[in-house]
Amino acid sequence: MKNQGTLVGAPVRINDDRDQYPVALQSEVRGGHHKRTFFTELASFPAHLKEAGMTCYIAENGKTYQLANDLVTWNVYVTPAASGGSGGNGSTSPGTGGNNNSSATIISGNFGQWTAIQSQSASIFDKQIDLQYKLDLSAFPDRAVVFICGQFGLNSAFVGTTITLGTLPVGARPKAGIKKWMCCKGVELYFVVETGGAVKLVSKDGFNLPVASAGTENDPYFIDVFYNPDIAVVVPTTYTYTRTENFTKNNCDAGSDGSIVPFSKAYTSNVSLADATAIAMADPNYNVLGQANANAGGTCSLSSAIVTLELTSPDFQTGAYNYFGVKVSANVALNEAVTINYAYQGGGSGSITLPAGSTSYDPGTFPIQLGAADTPLLSIASSAPAYGATVTQQGTGTSLTLNTTYNG
Numbered sequence: 001m002k003n004q005g006t007l008v009g010a011p012v013r014i015n016d017d018r019d020q021y022p023v024a025l026q027s028e029v030r031g032g033h034h035k036r037t038f039f040t041e042l043a044s045f046p047a048h049l050k051e052a053g054m055t056c057y058i059a060e061n062g063k064t065y066q067l068a069n070d071l072v073t074w075n076v077y078v079t080p081a082a083s084g085g086s087g088g089n090g091s092t093s094p095g096t097g098g099n100n101n102s103s104a105t106i107i108s109g110n111f112g113q114w115t116a117i118q119s120q121s122a123s124i125f126d127k128q129i130d131l132q133y134k135l136d137l138s139a140f141p142d143r144a145v146v147f148i149c150g151q152f153g154l155n156s157a158f159v160g161t162t163i164t165l166g167t168l169p170v171g172a173r174p175k176a177g178i179k180k181w182m183c184c185k186g187v188e189l190y191f192v193v194e195t196g197g198a199v200k201l202v203s204k205d206g207f208n209l210p211v212a213s214a215g216t217e218n219d220p221y222f223i224d225v226f227y228n229p230d231i232a233v234v235v236p237t238t239y240t241y242t243r244t245e246n247f248t249k250n251n252c253d254a255g256s257d258g259s260i261v262p263f264s265k266a267y268t269s270n271v272s273l274a275d276a277t278a279i280a281m282a283d284p285n286y287n288v289l290g291q292a293n294a295n296a297g298g299t300c301s302l303s304s305a306i307v308t309l310e311l312t313s314p315d316f317q318t319g320a321y322n323y324f325g326v327k328v329s330a331n332v333a334l335n336e337a338v339t340i341n342y343a344y345q346g347g348g349s350g351s352i353t354l355p356a357g358s359t360s361y362d363p364g365t366f367p368i369q370l371g372a373a374d375t376p377l378l379s380i381a382s383s384a385p386a387y388g389a390t391v392t393q394q395g396t397g398t399s400l401t402l403n404t405t406y407n408g
Contacts, residue, residue, distance in 0.1 A: 034057070151221070163200065184221050187210050239276045241267050241273060307328065311326060320372050
């Protein structure tokens with residue numbers, strides 16, 4: 001298939017090897033390597049000349065930039081020797097920690113956003129490039145790089161040998177103080193970045209720092225430096241509150257009580273102990289977990305004993321009277337004896353004691369005397385001991401039961 005367009009049968013060349021003119025102008029070629037005078041020209045680089053991977057040399061800072069795949073982002077490609085370097089020795093590259101490499105390959109092609117340096121001095125005049133920084137790879141402290149740039153003058157009202165231009169936030173400050181030599185209007189000075197974040201201009205020989213005369217500053221301070229930031233891996237303070245409450249096992253059979261089981265759960269916060277406490281108290285699942293823990297790990301025990309008082313049968317009769325005996329029994333053996341005081345029809349009364357450790361007691365006597373025509377009815381007057389609970393009479397008749405707290 002033939003190509004479309006203007007087809008070239010041979011390379012484009014000069015007519016004679018002695019001709020002193022180019023066969024193409026760099027500024028008109030798509031892709032390849034270009035040159036511009038100012039860094040700001042990259043922002044308006046013609047779209048029809050862009051090609052991913054192409055490079056462009058910027059004369060004002062001596063750096064070469066490479067165009068990323070998005071055809072928008074220009075990343076530093078080569079840093080020439082003696083360009084300012086890390087720590088200000090004039091020959092190091094970002095992240096090298098002081099070796100003599102003259103260039104650096106940036107390991108990320110997606111830098112962070114430029115951010116203005118905080119608390120900038122009111123004496124900064126005619127900012128052609130704002131004093132700003134960019135932090136790359138802050139998630140990887142050992143490989144992070146901070147870039148600082150700016151182009152400005154100092155207001156003519158300023159007089160002095162030192163000025164603090166602004167401050168850098170924690171995480172963008174250098175691991176060691178930086179002092180980079182500069183020269184402005186014939187005055188030697190240092191651009192200084194302190195470990196506390198202060199960004200300064202300091203006169204080298206005690207002369208006042210150069211200031212602008214009027215209007216636009218034609219001979220500005222130009223800042224261009226990069227270095228390893230001091231990014232500490234911060235381990236947040238953890239506040240812990242342990243919530244503990246008691247839960248009663250509630251899945252025992254009827255007539256049995258569940259044991260009390262404590263349940264604890266720890267809650268943490270990186271804010272404060274009060275916040276951890278609030279999280280704990282607001283947990284909607286705490287009661288569910290506590291009850292489930294009690295039901296799974298608790299025990300069941302008999303909650304009450306049933307004591308029965310009844311007339312013995314058969315009875316016997318002499319003359320006009322019937323005689324009945326009284327016996328007592330319980331569904332479990334109690335640790336303590338229980339005495340029941342009873343009354344019967346006709347105004348008579350008596351008592352009977354179930355010995356400790358026994359489940360029944362029948363004295364074999366017939367203490368109740370009733371008329372032949374009387375109906376034998378019993379009532380419980382009282383009992384002792386009650387084991388911490390009130391004994392409730394369960395009816396009146398020839399056979400009575402009462403409930404008392406189990407003391408097994």
